[in-house]
Amino acid sequence: MTDYSKKRTAAGNQESLSKWHNFLAVFVLVTLIFALISGIGKTITLGRILGTSRWDGISSISAIQNTNPPTVLIWQSYPKRLVVVKLDPDVNVPTGNIDEPVGSLKSLFENATGDQMRAIVLSNIHIPITNYLFWETDKDIGEEKFKDDFKSFASFVTPFKIIFGETEEGLKTDFAQKDLIKLWWQSKSLSLGEIEFIDTGNMTEDIVLPRGQKVKGIDEYSVQALLSKYMENRKILEGKEKIVIENASGVAGAGKLASDLVGAVGATVSSVEVAPVPIDKSSVRAEKSYTSVYLAKVFDCDITSGLNEDRDMVKIIVGRDFADRFLL
Template structure:
C-alpha cells in the first residue's frame, strides 16, 4: 500500500469524528510553507537549536548554539550580550526574532518544549524516527504527537507536509552541527574579551541550507529600498533575501518613508517575487516598467519588528 493511500485512509478515519465539531480548515490551520523551500524552526532545546529541512540536497540539519555565546544585539546601549540574557525560552516569538537577527535570515517557526530538552545525536535520531514513521500523520491529526511540546506555531497542515518530506530522508542524511566551532574572541565592556560568534559567519553558515533552487534559477535582479527611516534596516532585509539565493544588486535609502513593506515590479508572477512577498508578508504592486526590475521597499512594519 502506498504512503499516500495510508495517509488518505488515516485522514478520512480521523476526520470522520473530528468534522462533527471542527471545520477541516480550522483544524488543520493555514500553511505557512510552500514545501519547495527549506523549512526552518527554532527549538527550545539545550543547547538552543535551529532545525532545517532542505530539499536539494535532501538533508535534515540541526544547528546548535550555546546560550553562553555572545551575539551582536543591534542595541547601541548593549551592542553584544549572551543569548541567555536576551531570551525567554518559553516565548516562541522572542526566540524567532533573536535568531533571525543572529543569522540575518527569516526564521518564523518555533517549538517550545515543556521540560528542558537536551539535544544530541541520539535524541535527534529518535525524533527523526518518530516524526517520519507511518504512524506520525495519524498521531498529528489526533493531537497525540508531541506530548513533550508546550507550544508551537507549526500548523497541523505543515506538520503533515513535513512528514511527507521527512519520510524520504535517511538517517545518514541527518546533520548535527555545533556552531561553537565558529566562536572567537570579541571585545566586551572595559576591553574584556569574551567568546562570541559573528553574525556574518552565522549568516554564511545558514545560507547554504536555505538556498532555494527556484530562486537561483530565475536570478532576478532585486533592488532593496529602505523606506523605514532607520539605518541598517535595508541591509538586514537584503540579507534575509540573499540567504535564500536572491540576487541583490543594490541597496538604497528612500527620501519618503512608508509604513508597510511592498514589492513593485512588472514581473508579478515570477516565483522569486511571490516568494519574497511571503517572506516579508507584503503586497505586490504593479510597475509600468517594461523590464523585470524588482524593487523591495522596506517599511516601518519590518523595521519595528527587528529594531
C-alpha cells in the first residue's frame, strides 16, 4: 500500500513537472516572437533560430506562386493591404531560346525552379518580386480558397509553425522565417473583405515573331502601371537622393528594366547611362541610407560608399549578373 502511494505521488509530480515544462516552452516561444516583432530580439541566439531577415517591414513584399492560375501576392505595409494578382497562364513570354523564342507562362513554369519563376515574372511585369512560393503539386486557387488560406495564415498558431519550420505539404519557399513572422504580425488584423483581387487577363498585346506570326503577350506597361501603386515605398517617396543607373551589363534592355524596377517603388531615376566597359557584378555606389540599402536588396548587390562626388547620389551599377538573371 505504501509503495502504491509513493508511485502515485511520483506520477503526480512527474505530470506536474511535464505541465510546467510545457507551459515554460510556450512562454519562451511567445517571448521570442514578441521580442523579434518589437525589435528587441537581435541577440545571437534568436538570429540562429530564425535566420537573417531580408524585409524591413516598411516596403512592400511580394511573391510569385505557381498556382492555377499563376498569382503574384503583394503585401503593402502603408497603407496596409493585400493584393492577389492573377496572371493568364496562356499568355506568351520570352524564353531566351532562339529556336523557340516565346512560350506560354504555364509551359515555362512547368520546368522552372522557384527562383526562375521569379525571374520570368519580374522581367515581364517590371516590378520587384521579392520571393516565391513553389508548389510541387497542382494547386488550384480562387478567391474563396485564397481567403481560407489567408485565414489559416493569420491564426495564432502560425508563429509556432514558422519557428518549428512547418510548411504546407509540397510547398517550397525562400521566405526567411523572420520575414514570415513580421508578415503574420502585420496581416493578422486584415479582414477578408479587405483583400483585393486583380485579374490581368485582358492586359495583353501582340508579340510579332520573326516570321510575322502574332501571339498574345503581356502588356508590361499596363500591368506595371497598375501594380506600382501597391509597390510604392513611403520611405523612398520621402527620400531626396538623386538616383542614377549605369548599365554596365553589355545588354541594351538592362538599363530600362532596372529603371522600371526603381520607378515601381516610387523613386525617380534622374538618368540612365551606359558604361564603356561591361562588368560582371552589380553594385550600389552611395552613402548608406534607407534608400541605398533598400535598392541594394532589390538588385541583390553590395553597397560601396565614398565613390560619388555628390553625397546625395545613389548610383546603381547594373552588371552582367542582373542581365543574366532577369533578361531571358
